[in-house]
Amino acid sequence: MQIHGHSSIDKKHPISLYSSKQLYAMEQAWFSEGHDSFGLMQQAAWQMAKHIEQLYEKKYLNHHSSASVNFSHRHNHQYRVSIWVGKGNNGGDGWLIAYYLKQAGWQVQIVTVGFEDSDFSNSDSDQVNSDKSDTTAISNSKSSITDAQKALQVARSANCKYERFEDSQNDLRSTALQADVYIDALFGIGLDRTPEGIYKQAIRAFNELTEQNNGLAIAVDIPSGVVASTGEVFDRIAIKADATLCLIARKFGLHTKDGVDYSGQVTDIPLIPYQVDNVAFEPVAKLITTGQAFSPRRQNSYKGSYGHVLVIGGNRIDGSQGMGGAAILSASSSMAAGAGKITVACHEAFHGALLTSLPDAMTINLHDAQGVQHLIKAASVVAIGMGLGRDDKAQALFVNYIQAAMTAKKPIVIDADGLYHLASLQLKNDKLISQLREYSTDNEVCLTPHSGEAAKLLNKKIHEIESDRLSAIKLCAQTYGGNWVLKGAGSLVLERGLDQEQVYVCGVGNAGMATAGMGDVLSGVIAGLLAQQDLEPEMRSLHQAVIIHGLAGDILVSQTNQYNSGKSDRGHLLIGQRGLQAQDMPVAIRHVMQLLVDS
Numbered sequence: 001m002q003i004h005g006h007s008s009i010d011k012k013h014p015i016s017l018y019s020s021k022q023l024y025a026m027e028q029a030w031f032s033e034g035h036d037s038f039g040l041m042q043q044a045a046w047q048m049a050k051h052i053e054q055l056y057e058k059k060y061l062n063h064h065s066s067a068s069v070n071f072s073h074r075h076n077h078q079y080r081v082s083i084w085v086g087k088g089n090n091g092g093d094g095w096l097i098a099y100y101l102k103q104a105g106w107q108v109q110i111v112t113v114g115f116e117d118s119d120f121s122n123s124d125s126d127q128v129n130s131d132k133s134d135t136t137a138i139s140n141s142k143s144s145i146t147d148a149q150k151a152l153q154v155a156r157s158a159n160c161k162y163e164r165f166e167d168s169q170n171d172l173r174s175t176a177l178q179a180d181v182y183i184d185a186l187f188g189i190g191l192d193r194t195p196e197g198i199y200k201q202a203i204r205a206f207n208e209l210t211e212q213n214n215g216l217a218i219a220v221d222i223p224s225g226v227v228a229s230t231g232e233v234f235d236r237i238a239i240k241a242d243a244t245l246c247l248i249a250r251k252f253g254l255h256t257k258d259g260v261d262y263s264g265q266v267t268d269i270p271l272i273p274y275q276v277d278n279v280a281f282e283p284v285a286k287l288i289t290t291g292q293a294f295s296p297r298r299q300n301s302y303k304g305s306y307g308h309v310l311v312i313g314g315n316r317i318d319g320s321q322g323m324g325g326a327a328i329l330s331a332s333s334s335m336a337a338g339a340g341k342i343t344v345a346c347h348e349a350f351h352g353a354l355l356t357s358l359p360d361a362m363t364i365n366l367h368d369a370q371g372v373q374h375l376i377k378a379a380s381v382v383a384i385g386m387g388l389g390r391d392d393k394a395q396a397l398f399v400n401y402i403q404a405a406m407t408a409k410k411p412i413v414i415d416a417d418g419l420y421h422l423a424s425l426q427l428k429n430d431k432l433i434s435q436l437r438e439y440s441t442d443n444e445v446c447l448t449p450h451s452g453e454a455a456k457l458l459n460k461k462i463h464e465i466e467s468d469r470l471s472a473i474k475l476c477a478q479t480y481g482g483n484w485v486l487k488g489a490g491s492l493v494l495e496r497g498l499d500q501e502q503v504y505v506c507g508v509g510n511a512g513m514a515t516a517g518m519g520d521v522l523s524g525v526i527a528g529l530l531a532q533q534d535l536e537p538e539m540r541s542l543h544q545a546v547i548i549h550g551l552a553g554d555i556l557v558s559q560t561n562q563y564n565s566g567k568s569d570r571g572h573l574l575i576g577q578r579g580l581q582a583q584d585m586p587v588a589i590r591h592v593m594q595l596l597v598d599s
């Protein structure tokens with residue numbers, strides 16, 4: 001189920017993202033200042049309970065006429081919450097949420113997963129003053145029991161009902177499991193392997209129940225099954241949350257790879273100050289969802305003021321396989337992003353097609369080495385590789401043109417088949433790789449692989465890249481130099497500064513963009529921005545290009561934009577994610593360019 005309304009992401013500021021290791025370090029720093037760990041869990045649960053009420057009320061108001069609902073008087077219906085708890089501290093949060101929601105008048109049912117009967121024995125709770133059912137008595141207990149066990153006792157002493165999933169799984173339609181809100185407190189940042197057996201069944205059952213009952217699924221800290229440091233979900237076994245209440249600091253894994261599909265609307269519950277015990281934690285990445293506003297152009301300018309992009313690609317191999325479209329898409333996107341002029345070096349067979357769809361462009365034969373080298377000298381930026389081909393002839397052209405671009409000190413964008421050639425040159429220990437790495441320390445080089453290309457570049461398997469995209473992009477930058485995009489859900493961008501590197505996670509874009517040609521469009525936008533020397537470095541940066549590309553894709557599938565509310569300029573009504581094409585992008589890129597000037 002979708003929650004309506006806007007995400008709580010602050011669109012203006014990048015959001016700092018952290019790994020689970022850092023999260024544990026933050027907690028430890030807080031505790032070493034003398035703060036109580038169970039106290040932190042109580043704070044976390046109390047705040048989450050308030051958010052859960054708000055989220056449910058928001059959902060309820062969206063489904064009923066707001067005027068007729070008064071939430072302070074819940075005459076008609078006692079809200080039912082089903083809270084699924086695991087044995088770690090994430091489960092501890094869940095027990096305490098149960099306690100607080102029960103106090104607030106909710107009908108609470110707890111479902112335990114992976115618990116033995118002995119986990120509920122009262123031997124530990126004997127150490128707690130049994131006359132007092134309040135959390136203070138339990139938190140003050142001198143016993144050595146864990147925070148999660150304390151939390152369990154608090155909920156039990158308040159008579160919160162619970163049942164073992166192991167006992168109820170054959171009867172998932174039992175009334176005990178029918179709820180308005182489902183809380184996932186199975187695993188948090190401690191998840192470190194594939195959920196199997198009972199855990200796998202519980203995650204599946206949770207998802208099925210929320211779906212069947214149109215319930216609101218809220219994840220505590222992170223949806224169980226999503227790895228906090230990587231965004232990976234093993235075997236597609238994870239809680240599908242409508243909302244995630246993210247404790248202490250934003251997890252990197254919520255915003256990249258599978259995490260994007262499972263987290264829903266993310267709300268931060270910071271709990272502790274950003275700087276603890278004099279330690280300021282450096283985020284592993286920053287989440288960005290909007291671009292920098294562009295400065296207006298000077299009236300007194302001409303096409304030369306905005307640069308000349310040379311797109312090199314669009315080859316036709318041995319007179320058969322043709323990839324002219326890649327160069328055309330890249331070129332038209334460069335112009336849409338504001339480049340002053342474009343030349344496309346592609347196979348002559350495509351010149352006619354190119355000029356039909358983009359009469360603004362100039363053309364040259366890709367195989368006219370002298371002519372292309374001459375143009376490289378004249379260009380402001382060279383984008384190479386889109387549909388260049390992978391045969392030896394194409395590789396010779398690639399090496400030749402990259403050498404020329406380096407000699408002429410031009411910014412270079414390398415994509416698609418260009419990346420393929422780099423990977424194979426690296427395997428051959430070719431000197432071009434070290435030259436390029438050296439060149440990139442003083443000159444702009446942007447490389448834009450998806451996971452498959454990154455795997456080739458690093459001589460690894462795709463799943464090795466996918467299981468740790470952050471490490472992969474860093475290794476790419478170390479090996480080849482330059483600034484990188486690792487494309488995919490929550491694309492990563494790595495930009496190298498003088499003495500440090502910055503990683504960004506792109507928080508815009510959609511699955512409709514997973515189609516052929518979208519990468520060519522991105523390389524075009526990158527080159528188009530780089531060409532515009534009038535722009536400040538931030539406005540022509542790689543992360544700016546990635547954001548523009550993502551926003552353009554989002555605009556095209558949004559139901560409320562000028563292209564989708566009536567006719568698009570291709571005469572189509574209502575473009576959705578399925579069927580979105582790369583050729584739809586330039587018009588939306590132009591629109592984003594205009595929005596970023598106006599905003």
Ligand SMILES: NC(=O)C1=CN([C@@H]2O[C@H](COP(=O)(O)OP(=O)(O)OC[C@H]3O[C@@H](n4cnc5c(N)ncnc54)[C@H](O)[C@@H]3O)[C@@H](O)[C@H]2O)[C@H](O)CC1
Binds near residue numbers: 191
């Ligand atoms: N300490 C505090 O006061 C606070 C903790 N918070 C919450 O705690 C979790 C992190 O808790 P932790 O106990 O470290 O980890 P988990 O609850 O995620 O569970 C770890 C537990 O599960 C086992 N495990 C891991 N993967 C699997 C698997 N696939 N199958 C079976 N078992 C698995 C692992 O071995 C451990 O035993 C954090 O997310 C917060 O929700 C709050 O921050 C408040 C303060």
Ligand SMILES: [K+]
Binds near residue numbers: 184188221223224
């Ligand atoms: K969880």
